Each structure stands twice: as C-alpha cells, then as structure tokens.
Amino acid sequence: MVQKAKILLVDDRPENLLALEAILSALDQTLVRASSGEEALKALLTDDFAVILLDVQMPGMDGFETAAHIKRRERTRDIPIIFLTAINHGPHHTFRGYAAGAVDYISKPFDPWVLRAKVSVFVELYMKNCQLREQAALLRLQLEGGGKGGVGGKEPAGLLAELSARLAAVEEQAEALSKQLDDDSADAAAVATAAHLERKLTGLRRALDALEPGAGTGGSSVPAQN
Numbered sequence: 001m002v003q004k005a006k007i008l009l010v011d012d013r014p015e016n017l018l019a020l021e022a023i024l025s026a027l028d029q030t031l032v033r034a035s036s037g038e039e040a041l042k043a044l045l046t047d048d049f050a051v052i053l054l055d056v057q058m059p060g061m062d063g064f065e066t067a068a069h070i071k072r073r074e075r076t077r078d079i080p081i082i083f084l085t086a087i088n089h090g091p092h093h094t095f096r097g098y099a100a101g102a103v104d105y106i107s108k109p110f111d112p113w114v115l116r117a118k119v120s121v122f123v124e125l126y127m128k129n130c131q132l133r134e135q136a137a138l139l140r141l142q143l144e145g146g147g148k149g150g151v152g153g154k155e156p157a158g159l160l161a162e163l164s165a166r167l168a169a170v171e172e173q174a175e176a177l178s179k180q181l182d183d184d185s186a187d188a189a190a191v192a193t194a195a196h197l198e199r200k201l202t203g204l205r206r207a208l209d210a211l212e213p214g215a216g217t218g219g220s221s222v223p224a225q226n
Contacts, residue, residue, distance in 0.1 A: 003130075005050035005123045006030045010040040010066065011084070012058045020053060023112040027120055037061030041069055044076045050126030051119055054102075056085035067100040077101075080122045082115075084108060131170045132201060170201065 007029055009020045017033050024031055032047065034040035038061055040052070052070070056063035063083055070076045081101055086108040104118060175198075 004028070004030045005126050006032055006047055007119065007123070008032050008034060008040060008043060008049045008052045010034045010037070010052065010058075010063070011055040012036060013055075016055065023116055024119060026116065027123060029123055037063070037066030037069070040066055044070065044073070044079075049076075049079055051080045051082065051122040053082050053084055053119070056083055064100045067102065071101040082106060082118065084110070128170060135170065 007024060007027075009017055009024075009031060011017050011020070012035055014035070017035070021031050021033075029050070032043055032049070034043055037058060040054070043049075054063045054066060058066075061069075063085075067081050067083075070079065070081065080103040082104045083100075083102045084106055103122075106115065106118075
C-alpha cells in the first residue's frame, strides 16, 4: 500500500482552511491544518510534508517569518512553499515572497483547478523521491551484505532483479512527469526538482547495473544522493 503524502495548510481563518481542504480533497492525500505560524512549525518537527500552503497575512508570526524559520531548519528547508495572499502590494511584495523561499506566490481569489494542479506536481515529486530513497536503502543493504545470503532471506540475484524492476517503475513515472512539466510550462522550481530526481535515478541505476553478474568489480558503492 502506497503511503499518502502530507500537505500542510497554514491559515489563521478556519473558513480558508475549509476551502483549501475542499479544493485539495480530490488529490486523496493527507491534509494537515495549522492555524498559525507557530502551530505550523510544531507540525514540521515531527512529520514530513510534500508541500506547504502558507497564508501571508496572519497575526503574530506572519507567512514571511514562518517561511524564514522553515528554511533555516535542515529538516524542512527543501519543502516547497506556496504563498497564498488576499492582498497585492505589487512586485516588491511578490519579490519578498520569493526571497523568503517560496516556489510560488498566489493571490486570492485563485483558480481552484490551478492550485490543485500545482500542488499535485509537488506531491508527485515527493512520492518519487520517497520511492527513490527506498530503492537506495535496499541497494545499500545488498552492498553491505556482500552476497552473504542476500537480504531478508532473498538470494542476491533475486533481490537485484526486484530492485531493478522497482527502479524501472520509478524511472518510467519520473520520465512521464518530466514530459508533463515540459508540456505544461510548469514552475521553474518544479522543473529543477524533477531534473534533480532524474540525476539521482541515473546514479542509482549505474550502481545497480554494476552489481549485475559479469559487470566486473567496479561500482562497489552507491553514489551520494544529494
């Protein structure tokens, strides 16, 4: 069973959170509410999120300050942030949002379909990265086992075949996602994240190929996954 991704919704107005939940419910992911910047930061201490939808205008800690805290933490600095705001103070205000680390800046009222489409891209990228980390962990176990009976009771050849099949599925999905991003002229941040994912997939495939029988003695370690 594929684990659902978590999406963090941050807004001090309950009606806005309810509206976001209605828009994003079709994605069938786990939606987590936070009614303040402090509450959002607390949620980020324990859970991993695919994307954060963050209201700019909040009493106390506003969206900009909340984003700054998120980007300072090593655990959360790479989580995409989409700013939502009901006001528009012009280019300077928008620039401040991007400077705070946002991947997008959307003014209310926004098109529900557009918001859902943007969030779905980051959810897909998150899921692919999770799958990739799982494959890398299995591959490292195989390498550390050194062919001594395999991992989890499986023989090395059988485990390699399973890893290769799983990796092929992720590669196929990542390729389809990259084509979709190209076709839709998606956000630069999403395109860059997809390209980074493809580079990690390439490194993992090379390491896996090096373990195949007859591949020689090279490739005895897994490339670093940045």
